[in-house]
Amino acid sequence: MQVQLETLSNLERRMNIALPMAAIDAQVTERLKRVARTAKIQGFRPGKAPLKIVEANYGAQVREEVLGEQVQQGFYSAVNEQKLRVAGYPRFEPVAAEGDAENFKFAATFEVYPEVKVGELADKEIKKPSTPVTDVEIEKTIDILRKQRTRYNRVERAAAEGDRVIIDFKGSIDGVLFDGGSSENFPFVIGQGQMLADFEAGVTGMKEGEVKNVEVSFPADYHGKDVAGKTAVFEITVKNVAEATLPEVNEEFAKLLGIADGDVEKMRAEIRKNVEREVKRRLQARTKEAVMQALLDATEITLPKALVQLEIGRLIEQAQRDMQQRGMNVKDMPFPPELFAQQAERRVALGLILAEVVDANKLEAKPEQVKAMIEEFADSYEHPEEVLTWYYASADRLEGPTSMVLEDNVVEFVLSKAKVEVEELSFDALMGNNA
CATH class of the missing domain: 1.10.3120.10 (Trigger factor, C-terminal domain)
Known part of the structure; x- marks a missing residue:
């Protein structure tokens, strides 16, 4: 095997390799003999076809397999000899024989791993x-766990911050309903920022069964481009007002969190x-x-x-x-x-x-x-x-x-x-x- 190594750039290399054709032909012949032992060819009993017939049927496939294996083996053998660390996969391509019928020539283009030198760390x-x-942090966490298990109980008073309300609403701009501006039985908690500030302010103070028109200004950078920077009027009907109730920190709460006793x-x-x-x-x-x-x-x-x-x-x-x-x-x-x-x-x-x-x-x-x-x-x-x-x-x-x-x-x-x-x-x- 003949090997010639070229440096194309800092990390890129090209390796030109010539493999003896005699060795490849010998491998092809040996493999064809093995194939002939079990080959099923029309007109012959399995394993009884002459080698020339087997070669006519399987020769191209076997040669392709052998060449692929020899290219891989030849490349990695050359890489080991040259003590190169290949990064990623090489790209193989055949090279014209140019009158040299005794060798199969191919080129492999690939990258090598860089030399890594870690700089001075003392200055970092x-x-x-x-x-x-x-x-304090434990109590904050317990409060979060309590809020995650909040229950809402219906009340007859006016809606206030922290209450959950269920509403129907219809939004219009210049008297025309717009896409995405209407909903029924829509729940949200006042004060959590789920709705625009004008909308929440309008709902605050409303009671169950009350209907009210609320003017809402959409910010210029609002994600809905059709309504961004515009003012809409929402007809809001409050269907339910519910007060938040947090669980007490007691035996029942501890059991909810997996403490069996x-x-x-x-x-x-x-x-x-x-x-x-x-x-x-x-x-x-x-x-x-x-x-x-x-x-x-x-x-x-x-x-x-x-x-x-x-x-x-x-x-x-x-x-x-x-x-x-x-x-x-x-x-x-x-x-x-x-x-x-x-x-x-x-x-x-x-x-x-x-x-x-x-x-x-x-x-x-x-x-x-x-x-x-x-x-x-x-x-x-x-x-x-x-x-x-x-x-x-x-x-x-x-x-x-x-x-x-x-x-x-x-x-x-x-x-x-x-x-x-x-x-x-x-x-x-x-x-x-x-x-």
Whole structure:
């Protein structure tokens, strides 16, 4: 086998390979003999057809198979000899023999992995968020859980903020009804911002059975272009006014939350445990994001186009699956690759950088770390031991926790090198309760 390597660009290579035709012909003949043992050809008993007849029927197919295998084997043999790390898939194309009948020539164009050199981390500033979990946060969480179980009881008074009303309404502009401006038995809670402010203000103070015309101004940037910037008149009929009633924090409430014996203190302890777990998870996610950005900022890297394209393909497939699971028909829906390019580039870059950091600093995941990670997952389930058994039943299932441990090891390593500033973050800001 003859090999000639060309450098086309920083990462792109072209390898010209010549394979001895005699070896290929020998492989074809050997395979045809094997095919002849069982070949069913009209006019001959199975396995009794002459080799020339077998070749006439199967020769082209067998030669194509052998050539494909020889090209693959020859390419990867040459790659190993040259100690090259191929990124993505090579592109093969035949090369004209130009009078050389003794060799089959082809070219493989491909990219190699870049050399990754992580820059100086000591100068990087990383903000590490910190959020304490106190009794105040536990009470906030209990209040949220109570609101999620709100009951509405009919009242005969005028509607006020926090009440749920059920209404019929008809909206018109210049006396003409407009699309989407009418509904019957429509429920909403006053004060939650579900309706425009003018609309809610008009309903506030109305009683069951009352009918009223309310003038509503749509903002100029309203999502409905036909009504944006216009003023409409809504005829509103209130059919029901209901007052919100939150459950008391008692034995019955504790049972609703899964505490079998209704012990309120057990409930609080369980809520605290869950809140602390969620706070820890979110803090770790924010810290990890800051570390990953620091690594990206510290490292100049040229990305193999092939890896980026593969990642774009994976992201598109993921988006399609997500939409299908939501009941959406994605058959004719376009997924422009450029929409996923930036995310794909970031993921490919981080994958290469993390691999280098792990390898250079021996940050491989240890078995005890993986086990601890799985035990932490399992702790939120009713039967943790079953979760542990499930993960260890297959090596493939350990890949997820192992990858997470690797990332955690990288995070700790980077934090040990960089300038870390602890940043106090409120519970509401962390949990997204700022609205």
